[in-house]
Amino acid sequence: MNHFQFKGTELYAEDVALKEIAAKVGTPFYAYSHATLTRHFKAFDDSFASVPHTICYSVKANSTQSVLKTFINLGGGVDIVSGGELYRALKAGVAPRKVVYSGVGKKDDEIEYALNTGIMMFNVESEQELTRISEIASRMVKKAGIAIRVNPDVDPGTHPYITTGLKNAKFGITIDRAMQEYTRAMTLPGIDVIGIDMHIGSQLTKVNPFVDSIEKLKIMIGKLRSQGVDLKYFDCGGGLGIQYNDEEPPLPADYGKEIVAATKDLGMHLIFEPGRNIVGNAGILVSKCLYTKARDEKNFIMIDAGMNDLARPALYGSFHGVLPVVKEQDGMIVADIVGPICESGDFLVKDREVPMFKQGDLMAFTSAGAYGFAMSSSYNSRPRVAEVMIKGDKFEVIRERETIEDLIKGEKIASFLVS
Numbered sequence: 527m528n529h530f531q532f533k534g535t536e537l538y539a540e541d542v543a544l545k546e547i548a549a550k551v552g553t554p555f556y557a558y559s560h561a562t563l564t565r566h567f568k569a570f571d572d573s574f575a576s577v578p579h580t581i582c583y584s585v586k587a588n589s590t591q592s593v594l595k596t597f598i599n600l601g602g603g604v605d606i607v608s609g610g611e612l613y614r615a616l617k618a619g620v621a622p623r624k625v626v627y628s629g630v631g632k633k634d635d636e637i638e639y640a641l642n643t644g645i646m647m648f649n650v651e652s653e654q655e656l657t658r659i660s661e662i663a664s665r666m667v668k669k670a671g672i673a674i675r676v677n678p679d680v681d682p683g684t685h686p687y688i689t690t691g692l693k694n695a696k697f698g699i700t701i702d703r704a705m706q707e708y709t710r711a712m713t714l715p716g717i718d719v720i721g722i723d724m725h726i727g728s729q730l731t732k733v734n735p736f737v738d739s740i741e742k743l744k745i746m747i748g749k750l751r752s753q754g755v756d757l758k759y760f761d762c763g764g765g766l767g768i769q770y771n772d773e774e775p776p777l778p779a780d781y782g783k784e785i786v787a788a789t790k791d792l793g794m795h796l797i798f799e800p801g802r803n804i805v806g807n808a809g810i811l812v813s814k815c816l817y818t819k820a821r822d823e824k825n826f827i828m829i830d831a832g833m834n835d836l837a838r839p840a841l842y843g844s845f846h847g848v849l850p851v852v853k854e855q856d857g858m859i860v861a862d863i864v865g866p867i868c869e870s871g872d873f874l875v876k877d878r879e880v881p882m883f884k885q886g887d888l889m890a891f892t893s894a895g896a897y898g899f900a901m902s903s904s905y906n907s908r909p910r911v912a913e914v915m916i917k918g919d920k921f922e923v924i925r926e927r928e929t930i931e932d933l934i935k936g937e938k939i940a941s942f943l944v945s
């Protein structure tokens with residue numbers, strides 16, 4: 527069931543009219559449906575019901591604490607890539623033993639923080655990182671559980687910016703070096719070799735690249751076993767895509783079936799790091815039309831949200847659907863929907879047929895729950911927008927709109943500038 531639906535002429539999130547939220551919190555704002563977040567998490571989780579597994583939601587996709595808490599309440603863990611993400615997840619109440627830590631640039635203080643927290647494992651992305659974790663853990667007289675993120679050199683068939691598993695990508699340790707690193711890891715102090723990890727890219731719309739990568743890693747697991755190294759965890763990463771427009775990604779259940787089939791003879795505990803698949807279509811961005819202008823060749827709809835609020839169209843040329851919050855437009859028009867930022871890349875919709883929005887009309891950009899607010903900035907000194915969560919006929923602000931005072935928080939005018 528889609529929880530963003532029209533009732534009559536008005537767009538609702540669950541049982542709340544978006545118009546009502548806009549009247550209370552102003553625009554722009556992000557809105558998340560609690561029922562959708564829950565349904566998506568459960569659908570993913572249920573796909574692996576037949577095998578031991580942990581869903582470590584990828585915090586980067588949407589790191590707002592109420593979103594994290596929703597999944598933690600459902601038994602989820604988290605995949606983090608920074609000390610900041612660890613802090614957020616802990617504040618939201620995650621069990622430290624359900625935290626996996628990925629990322630190519632873990633700093634000393636972040637490694638220490640994770641070790642003090644007692645996370646499940648580090649997904650190690652380079653030879654030097656492995657050495658560093660060993661040094662820090664030994665100094666702290668702790669054991670760091672590690673998996674090596676193996677770069678399987680498989681093309682996920684997605685946007686180049688979010689392709690991570692090809693051998694020229696910065697991610698992971700290439701498959702030809704990984705065996706050697708496992709052997710070294712076994713000898714290093716402070717290291718507990720417990721898993722193997724992959725993450726090949728994001729917004730994948732086919733299952734084969736996942737399965738192909740798993741097959742490559744299985745060969746390694748076999749070799750390691752023959753050397754007496756028995757890994758407990760197989761972290762399959764994230765990356766399962768969603769429908770933004772006309773994509774046809776596999777359902778989590780179909781993805782699950784194939785992954786389970788490919789891994790079940792290993793008898794390992796599976797870990798998944800889904801982000802977009804769970805939050806992407808659970809969120810929208812609501813904005814207001816400020817002005818319109820028509821030129822001979824082009825129509826522009828200027829709105830109060832920009833590329834600083836939703837960067838994906840500007841960054842990747844990605845598609846987000848747009849719906850009127852109240853259907854009261856006089857027809858359709860081919861237009862660009864643009865923000866107030868002083869850059870030509872500041873568009874949310876380009877040359878598309880959209881409702882003929884007029885001044886004051888509200889609109890909702892769909893599929894904005896993943897990498898929406900999380901990638902927003904205050905560029906052009908625009909306070910970051912509010913976020914709300916809807917549950918049934920209620921909604922709450924889960925992140926206040928920033929104020930202009932927030933914009934200069936932590937700044938100070940250099941003393942030599944003040945006479």
Ligand code: LLP
Nearest residue numbers: 584628725728729764765799800801802897
């Ligand atoms: N695990 C690791 C190690 C990752 O790097 C990522 C995403 C995920 C899991 C979650 O992937 P997902 O399930 O969401 O596909 N900003 C881009 C997406 C960047 C993805 C980065 N890594 C976008 O807006 O499309």
